[in-house]
Amino acid sequence: MDSDRPPLADHLLSPTGGLVYHLRALRHRHGLWAPFHRAVAGWLAGWQPRRRELVIVGPNAGYALPAGFLMRFERVTALEPDPLARWLLARRTDAGRLAFSRLDCLATPDGLAQLATAHPEAAILFSNVLGQVAAPAEDWRALLARHLAGHAWASYHDVISTSARPKPDGEPAILANDQTLETTLARFWPGGTIELSDHETFRLAGDRPQHYAVWQISRQRWHLVEWANNPDPPPAQAQAST
Structure with missing residues (x-):
């Protein structure tokens, strides 16, 4: 147990996964989802934190994680509420160093602080979970800046x-820090008004240029996905913040 608070509860039906998501993955991961998974693989290949430990928050079964990714780290801890996803994730060929934690770091305003305390030397990957889970206070950008700087x-x-x-030619792109949500959407969608759900996660890493890709999750549904990261701070700064 990582703290004296209630542990991460099991969920077979949840906003971030569950049985419906596993069925979609079975149907689409090698077809509709393949272009987006290639974008994720490129983002992860370029992310090279100087840490030996990785914590993955909300990885589900690791459908989007490229083969061999988990072997980049000496220790990997996953926080995943879906028991079927945990079972599948543990059976990946690169999961030999994988363990699971029951810390629920997304449910309370100090959850990310609890995560930082429990894993002070780890790199942390939020695997398509922020925005699926609403921020418990303020917004995720503020909470990340406060607790995981x-x-x-x-x-x-x-x-x-x-x-x-x-647009049919909406390839993944890196967009400058002067882009608004509206101008970012115009990069990928034709002009005019579109009905959408705002997941309130735009520009999570602040004012640095950030990466974007369109994910066709089903025949009639598309997501705009952002890749954001906080550069690996020098060791002295990392120790001072814990």
Whole structure:
């Protein structure tokens, strides 16, 4: 147990996964999802934190994680509420160093502080979970800046979701820090008004240029996904923040 608070509860049906998601993955991961998974693999290949430990928050079964990714670290801890996802994740060929934690770091305003305390030397990957789970106070950008400034963290997360069809040439892109949500959407969708769900995660890493890709999650649903990361701070800064 990571703290005296209630542990991460098991969920077979949840906003971030569950049985419906596993069925979608079975159907689409090698087809509709493949372009997005290639984008995630590129983001993760470019993310090289100087840490031997990795914590993955909300990895589900690791469908988007490229083969061999977990072997980059000497120790990997996953925080995942879906028991079927945990079972599948543990059976990956690169999961020999994987363990699971029951810390629920997303449910309370100090959850990320608890995560930082429990894993002071770890790099942290939020695996398409922020924005699926609403921030318990303020917003995720503020909570990340307050509690994880001394950590190397990265996140890929839904910015918006919509049934509006994007441009056919909407390849992954790095966009400058002067882009608004509206101008970012115009990079990937035709002009005009579209109905969408705002996941309130735009520009989580602040004012640095950030990466974007469109994920077609089903035949009639698309997500705009952002990749954001906090650069690995020098060791002295990381120790001072814990």
